[in-house]
Every structure is written in structure tokens, then in C-alpha cells.
Amino acid sequence: MIYLDNAATTLQKPEAVYRRVAECLPLCANPGRSGHRLSVQTARAVYDARETVAAFFGIADAMRVVFGLNCTDALNLALHGGLQSGDHVVTTSVEHNSVLRPLNALALQGVAHTIIETGPGGTLDMAAVAAAIRPDTKMLAVTHASNLTGILNPLAELGALCRKHGILLLVDAAQSAGCVPIDVQALQIDLLAVPGHKALFGIQGTGFLYVGPRAHLREVRQGGTGSQSSQPFQPDVLPDRYESGTLNVPGIVSVAAGIEYINTVGIEAVEAHDRALAKQMLEGLAAIPGVTVYGNADAARRLPVVAFNIAGLPSAETATRLDIDYDIAARSGFHCAPLAHRSFGTANEGSVRISGSWFTTRQDVEAALRAVEALAKKA
Amino acid sequence: MIYLDNAATTLQKPEAVYRRVAECLPLCANPGRSGHRLSVQTARAVYDARETVAAFFGIADAMRVVFGLNCTDALNLALHGGLQSGDHVVTTSVEHNSVLRPLNALALQGVAHTIIETGPGGTLDMAAVAAAIRPDTKMLAVTHASNLTGILNPLAELGALCRKHGILLLVDAAQSAGCVPIDVQALQIDLLAVPGHKALFGIQGTGFLYVGPRAHLREVRQGGTGSQSSQPFQPDVLPDRYESGTLNVPGIVSVAAGIEYINTVGIEAVEAHDRALAKQMLEGLAAIPGVTVYGNADAARRLPVVAFNIAGLPSAETATRLDIDYDIAARSGFHCAPLAHRSFGTANEGSVRISGSWFTTRQDVEAALRAVEALAKKA
Numbered sequence: 001m002i003y004l005d006n007a008a009t010t011l012q013k014p015e016a017v018y019r020r021v022a023e024c025l026p027l028c029a030n031p032g033r034s035g036h037r038l039s040v041q042t043a044r045a046v047y048d049a050r051e052t053v054a055a056f057f058g059i060a061d062a063m064r065v066v067f068g069l070n071c072t073d074a075l076n077l078a079l080h081g082g083l084q085s086g087d088h089v090v091t092t093s094v095e096h097n098s099v100l101r102p103l104n105a106l107a108l109q110g111v112a113h114t115i116i117e118t119g120p121g122g123t124l125d126m127a128a129v130a131a132a133i134r135p136d137t138k139m140l141a142v143t144h145a146s147n148l149t150g151i152l153n154p155l156a157e158l159g160a161l162c163r164k165h166g167i168l169l170l171v172d173a174a175q176s177a178g179c180v181p182i183d184v185q186a187l188q189i190d191l192l193a194v195p196g197h198k199a200l201f202g203i204q205g206t207g208f209l210y211v212g213p214r215a216h217l218r219e220v221r222q223g224g225t226g227s228q229s230s231q232p233f234q235p236d237v238l239p240d241r242y243e244s245g246t247l248n249v250p251g252i253v254s255v256a257a258g259i260e261y262i263n264t265v266g267i268e269a270v271e272a273h274d275r276a277l278a279k280q281m282l283e284g285l286a287a288i289p290g291v292t293v294y295g296n297a298d299a300a301r302r303l304p305v306v307a308f309n310i311a312g313l314p315s316a317e318t319a320t321r322l323d324i325d326y327d328i329a330a331r332s333g334f335h336c337a338p339l340a341h342r343s344f345g346t347a348n349e350g351s352v353r354i355s356g357s358w359f360t361t362r363q364d365v366e367a368a369l370r371a372v373e374a375l376a377k378k379a
Numbered sequence: 380m381i382y383l384d385n386a387a388t389t390l391q392k393p394e395a396v397y398r399r400v401a402e403c404l405p406l407c408a409n410p411g412r413s414g415h416r417l418s419v420q421t422a423r424a425v426y427d428a429r430e431t432v433a434a435f436f437g438i439a440d441a442m443r444v445v446f447g448l449n450c451t452d453a454l455n456l457a458l459h460g461g462l463q464s465g466d467h468v469v470t471t472s473v474e475h476n477s478v479l480r481p482l483n484a485l486a487l488q489g490v491a492h493t494i495i496e497t498g499p500g501g502t503l504d505m506a507a508v509a510a511a512i513r514p515d516t517k518m519l520a521v522t523h524a525s526n527l528t529g530i531l532n533p534l535a536e537l538g539a540l541c542r543k544h545g546i547l548l549l550v551d552a553a554q555s556a557g558c559v560p561i562d563v564q565a566l567q568i569d570l571l572a573v574p575g576h577k578a579l580f581g582i583q584g585t586g587f588l589y590v591g592p593r594a595h596l597r598e599v600r601q602g603g604t605g606s607q608s609s610q611p612f613q614p615d616v617l618p619d620r621y622e623s624g625t626l627n628v629p630g631i632v633s634v635a636a637g638i639e640y641i642n643t644v645g646i647e648a649v650e651a652h653d654r655a656l657a658k659q660m661l662e663g664l665a666a667i668p669g670v671t672v673y674g675n676a677d678a679a680r681r682l683p684v685v686a687f688n689i690a691g692l693p694s695a696e697t698a699t700r701l702d703i704d705y706d707i708a709a710r711s712g713f714h715c716a717p718l719a720h721r722s723f724g725t726a727n728e729g730s731v732r733i734s735g736s737w738f739t740t741r742q743d744v745e746a747a748l749r750a751v752e753a754l755a756k757k758a
Contacts, residue, residue: 001417005408005412005415005417005418008408008412008418008625009408009625011406011407018401018405021400021404022401025397025400026390026391026397027390028388028582028583029384029390030384030387033384034384034387034708035695035698035702035711035712036384036698036701036708036709036710038380038384038708039387039708068448069452070624071624071625072602072603072625073600075602076599076623096602097602097603097604097608097623098603098624101601101602101603101611101623105601195624195625203404204407204629204630205448205584205626205627205629205630206584206627220455221451221452221455222477223455223475223476223481223715224475224476224477224480225476225715229476229713229714229715229716230713230717230720230726232479232483233480233483234480234484244477245450245574245586246388246449246450246574246576246583247583247584248449249584251583251584251627316414322415323414323416324416329408329413329415329417329418331418332413334608334609335608336603336605338608
């Protein structure tokens with residue numbers, strides 16, 4: 001099988017990730033709850049993972065890494081915890097439902113938002129973003145890379161803009177974390193939401209939010225923290241305030257193992273690999289008669305996440321044929337990004353998405369291109 | 380090492396649990412997102428696990444099993460999703476902070492609560508519970524078993540009481556699920572919160588909430604559900620409404636493997652084993668001069684979770700000595716149950732807790748008793 005659904009979850013992980021999970025499980029006590037050596041050792045493993053995450057993203061204080069269920073959970077903490085009635089948020093039309101749906105829910109509670117339309121190119125208009133910032137704007141919530149087109153947004157510029165206006169920058173790094181370098185200090189990111197199971201190669205069930213010193217969030221979940229147990233409210237201390245209940249220790253250590261693997265090969269090598277894959281996908285698909293590729297074709301600004309359609313073939317049918325006839329796993333439909341499809345004019349039919357990872361080869365992409373070509377010829 | 384901290388997390392799991400996780404990981408696509416065979420197969424594994432969970436707890440509709448991060452996450456969904464300003468909740472003094480802290484946070488939003496004091500016996504006074512129900516009472520939120528003393532609350536009676544008054548019964552089964560039979564229909568439970576990593580023997584990072592047909596919860600997290608992606612709000616369909624973002628698939632299948640193991644040995648066998656352990660712990664500790672055991676000593680109504688102190692020895696010191704000198708893992712302190720400690724008169728010093736599981740032997744408990752005896756002699 002050729003797996004090109006890495007934007008949903010990376011299937012192939014470094015062996016070290018599986019090994020770390022297998023080593024962790026039989027010794028996995030409850031971290032930060034008890035004082036016995038195994039609990040302390042487990043807490044130490046979580047602490048080490050927090051440090052690994054922090055170092056990878058340029059986070060000065062590892063205690064500002066808050067672990068949760070997934071990237072959606074992290075985004076919900078940032079949005080529900082950081083916004084209240086009377087606030088205004090600027091966001092974009094290429095956001096995932098993990099940003100749009102919380103914002104729509106918050107709109108019913110008096111949190112307004114403005115959506116910047118990218119248009120069919122899928123590229124953010126910086127002037128439009130700047131113009132949308134109002135006196136009551138509290139936050140810019142933006143994806144680092146579209147989960148539909150892989151188009152990267154210019155975080156450094158957005159970070160500078162947010163600081164200039166004194167607003168918070170929330171970045172959804174669901175697609176980009178592990179693919180391109182992200183330094184929260186250099187990029188001036190206040191809140192960074194990251195899934196563990198995508199390009200960081202962790203197992204499912206873990207994500208985290210970096211909570212920068214300019215962000216003051218209410219917690220969205222209360223419970224046992226193992227700290228200040230006699231206090232009726234959440235302790236103020238980080239990360240305990242935002243981490244209630246037993247942590248996903250195997251998931252957390254798996255993320256650290258994934259990051260260590262990336263550090264070994266080098267994030268720049270991953271970035272170059274991904275750029276080459278994106279170029280191959282974009283150029284290869286564009287060259288096939290009857291295929292429409294969505295978004296600007298500048299591969300230097302894209303991850304290997306590409307949406308397309310074959311004229312005369314519904315996207316679901318294309319994905320099914322790729323799967324059944326060619327053993328290629330792709331994804332069709334709306335990819336939880338409804339407004340992006342509106343921008344691309346595919347709000348009715350959706351599109352097919354192929355997405356690669358560090359473990360995807362040129363041969364994999366070539367096979368997919370030949371399969372798409374054959375399907376387009378028959379369509 | 381003798382591990383007696385099973386109330387925090389069970390350390391030893393059935394081999395089948397590890398095996399199932401190891402089998403799952405290399406084939407773990409994103410369930411319910413894509414249409415390719417591997418994604419469908421992953422979705423099927425989650426569906427099967429949901430059915431296994433449902434059957435184990437007498438849940439008629441498996442779609443009413445909502446998976447999340449942990450039991451705390453499940454309790455937060457029940458409390459924050461089920462209550463609003465003007466509502467009143469009845470709860471007890473033996474609740475964990477995973478119930479008390481959300482209720483304290485909700486109190487600031489106009490949700491009142493009444494706490495039924497158990498007193499030093501730790502047993503719930505049913506008349507007091509009934510008397511606390513007011514016209515504005517919406518819910519009774521009660522633990523099935525205290526995480527400090529293992530004392531079981533009479534769920535059947537509580538269920539009948541709640542139906543009589545037309546209020547919801549929320550049960551925190553953090554300690555009891557997997558130890559004693561729980562049938563949500565027979566017991567008339569509307570909301571059941573369960574951790575995956577305790578007596579169900581799953582790995583950490585998974586818990587779930589059963590949402591009964593009488594409960595109508597708002598979701599507390601919004602995001603991608605892979606369903607009705609073009610809709611700006613959460614889909615109404617269960618479990619999607621409450622499950623946003625990528626599920627913890629390895630965690631979920633591990634819980635199913637744990638339940639299958641329990642089904643093989645029989646929950647009645649587990650119950651009998653636990654009762655024998657509880658009796659041994661309670662009688663053994665009570666017989667040691669200088670040891671105080673908390674709560675009523677009726678082992679028939681208790682899980683093998685026992686809190687005690689040695690006269691003249693701080694609880695933290697006892698746990699440290701057990702760990703260092705005897706290689707016995709126990710937990711000291713407040714166990715995230717501050718009001719229970721007030722009931723037992725241990726609000727200042729906390730207590731030591733030992734807790735067993737199906738894998739705990741009489742020999743383990745005997746060794747712990749002899750260690751406590753030796754420490755008490757020296758104290």
C-alpha cells in the first residue's frame with residue numbers, strides 16, 4: 001500500500017517511537033500523583049518529554065507546554081480559555097473546523113470574528129489581515145499551513161503584526177509541526193497548538209498547546225492535578241492549571257521519541273524532502289490533462305499536501321479507485337475545511353487530497369501520479 | 380517491587396492489552412476521516428471497542444459511549460455540558476477533585492451545589508441525599524467508590540431516587556469500573572464517567588462518558604468530526620457531537636482488550652478477589668497497634684483501596700519508608716479528595732493509601748502489612 005493520507009495521521013513512525021512506547025507501558029505509573037520511585041520516574045519521563053518539545057519549538061519555559069488529547073483540544077483551550085464576550089478575533093477562510101467551530105460556538109457567546117478570504121489562490125493577503133484588526137481585536141487565529149493545500153502562511157510577518165497591535169497570535173500547527181522549523185520566540189507566537197500523531201510521529205491521543213507569557217487563559221477542564229489538592233480551584237501553577245486528570249504518558253513519551261528522530265535527521269532535511277515532494281506532486285498533477293490542482297503552485301511555500309480533482313470524476317470516486325484499483329490511500333471530501341472549499345469553488349463536490357511525510361518516497365508519488373493519470377484518461 | 384498504587388493507575392496489564400496496542404500502532408490510520416480501507420478498518424476497530432464497552436456496562440446504544448482524554452475529561456463534559464446557571468447539584472464529601480473542582484468553577488457561573496457529608500464512617504446517608512434534592516436540582520453527582528477508602532455507594536438506590544425526582548444521576552466510576560458489575564440500565568445511571576487506565580487495564584490517555592437518553596449535554600469541545608464537515612456547528616449525531624479531533628485509537632482498542640480480559644476471567648471473579656483483598660487489608664491494618672484505618676470496615680461494601688495512618692509517623696514519611704525500605708509503592712497525601720480528608724479528620728496530615736488490583740496477590744498485601752507493622756513498631 002502507498003499511504004498518502006499523512007495529513008490525517010502519519011502511518012509510518014520511526015522504530016524508536018514504537019520502542020519507546022513498548023518500554024514505557026510496563027513501567028507506566030501515574031506521574032505527579034504519588035511519591036514512590038516509579039511515579040517519580042514516570043513524572044521524570046513526562047518532564048523530559050516536555051523539555052524535548054520545548055527545545056524543538058524554541059519555548060524558553062517547558063512548563064508552558066500543556067499536554068492534552070489532541071490538537072483540537074489544544075485549540076479549544078486557546079480559544080475558549082483566551083476569549084470572552086466582547087472580544088474580536090481575526091481568522092482565515094482556510095482554517096480547519098477545529099478553529100472555525102469553536103469560533104462559531106463562541107460567536108453565540110458574544111465573541112465576534114472576521115474571516116479573511118484567501119480566494120482561489122489560497123494565499124493570505126497581509127493587508128487584509130492588518131485591515132481587519134479593530135480596537136476590540138484580541139487574537140489572530142491562523143493555521144500555519146492549510147490542511148487542504150499545504151500552503152504555508154507567513155508566520156514571522158503575522159507575529160510582527162500581532163505584536164504591533166498588541167494582540168495574541170494563535171497558530172494551528174496541525175500540518176506544519178515537524179515539517180518546517182517553528183520557533184515561537186523568533187516568530188512571536190503566543191499560542192501554538194500541535195498534534196502529536198502527525199509529522200511529530202507520536203502515537204494518537206496526544207496534542208499540546210504552548211501558552212506564552214502574554215496569554216492568560218482560563219482553564220477549560222478542572223480536576224485533580226496532584227498539586228495543591230486541598231484547594232477548591234485549579235492551582236495557578238503551570239502546567240497543572242491546564243492539565244487535569246491522568247496524562248497520556250505513553251503518548252507523551254512517543255512524541256518526544258518522534259522529535260528526537262527528527263532532530264537526528266534534521267528538520268532542514270525534512271523541510272527539503274517535503275518541498276521536493278510538494279513540487280513533484282504539484283507539477284506532476286498539473287501536467288495531467290483533466291486534473292485541476294487547487295491553490296497557488298509555488299512549492300517553496302507549500303507542504304506536500306495537495307488537493308485536486310479529475311474532471312468528470314467525483315472526488316469520492318477518485319479516492320475509492322485509487323484505493324481499490326491502485327492500493328493508494330488518499331482522502332476525499334471536505335477535510336473539515338468547509339470555507340477553503342468555498343474559496344476554491346469546490347464547496348459542492350469537495351476534492352481529493354494526497355499528503356506525504358518524511359517516509360514518503362518519490363516512487364510513492366510517482367505511482368500516485370500515474371494512477372491519477374490513468375483515472376483521468378478514463379474519466 | 381510490590382505495586383499498591385492501582386487506584387492511581389493499574390501498572391500490570393493483561394498481556395493481550397500490550398499485544399493489541401502493538402498490533403494496532405503500525406496500522407493506525409485516522410478513523411472516520413477518510414474512505415480508504417485502512418481508515419475504514421481503523422474506524423471499525425474503534426466501533427468494535429465502543430460495542431465492547433457498551434456491552435460491558437449494559438449500554439443499549441454503543442453510540443452513546445463518548446471517548447475522551449481521561450475520566451476527568453468525561454466528568455467535565457457531564458458537568459459543564461449538562462449544567463447551567465440556575466441549576467442545583469447534589470454531591471458528596473467523598474468526591475474527587477475531578478467532580479469538586481468543576482462544581483466549584485460552575486458555582487461562579489450560578490450553578491449551586493449541596494455537599495452531603497459522610498462523616499468519619501465514609502458511608503452515604505441516603506436520607507440526607509433525598510432531603511437535599513430541591514425543585515431546582517438537576518443532577519446527583521456521586522462517586523461509585525471513594526478513591527480514598529474504596530467504600531462503594533449504593534447506586535441502585537441512588538438511581539431509583541433520581542428517577543423518582545426526575546433528576547440525572549452522574550456516576551464517577553473511576554475506581555469501580557472493572558472491579559464490580561455496573562449496568563447503567565439496571566442501576567438507572569444517566570451519565571457514567573470511566574477511565575481507561577485503571578481497573579479496565581487500558582493504557583493511559585483514554586476515558587469515556589456514557590451519555591444516556593435522558594441527558595442532553597452541550598458539547599464542551601468543538602472541531603473536526605469527519606462528519607457534516609460543511610456545517611458550522613457540531614453535528615447533532617452521537618458520538619460525533621462530543622468527539623472532536625483525532626481519537627486515541629491505540630488507547631481505545633487497549634481498553635477493549637482489557638475488558639475482553641475481564642470478560643474471560645469474569646467480573647464476578649474480579650469482584651470476589653477484590654473483596655478478599657479489601658478484607659485482608661482492612662483486618663490486617665486494624666490489627667496493627669498504632670494504625671488508624673479510615674472509614675467503615677465492612678469489606679463487603681469496599682474495594683481494595685484503604686487509607687490509614689501510623690501514629691507518630693507523617694503519611695509522606697510512611698509512604699517513603701514503604702518505598703525505599705520495602706520496595707512497596709503506595710501513595711500518601713490528599714489523593715485529590717480534600718473534603719473526604721476533612722470527614723476523616725486528616726485534613727492536615729493526609730493519609731497513606733494502598734490499593735490493589737486483579738494482579739495483586741495475598742502475598743503482596745501480607746508483605747505490605749508486615750512492613751506497616753514494622754514501621755508502626757519503630758514509630
